Amino acid sequence: MLSKQVHKKFSRRGREELYLRWGIDLKTKHRSMQLAWLVWSDTRDLNHIRESAALVGKLVGFINTGEASKKTFGLGFLTRLKSRGSPNWNDTMSTV
16 A cells, blocks of 8 residues: 555655665665565664654655644544444453
8 A cells, every 4th residue: 555655645756765765776676665665664763663654644644744643643542332242351251
């Protein structure tokens, strides 16, 4: 999904600059796939994590002016309603 978004969100020149920034040679094939594989590859480097988050934010559409909305990222952490169809682990343990 990310590799497809690279072509939609960046101009040709923007893509070339992006590839060079991430160390991808412009003469190689499947540059956008290489970029997608490089994102989040070094989880111990805080700078790499920031760059990966910024890139994914731009590709997905969270970031327009360089700052992501905290509300947007917080939506994934909302609690979900439990379905009544199957009991969860806590319900099972309370009957034991």
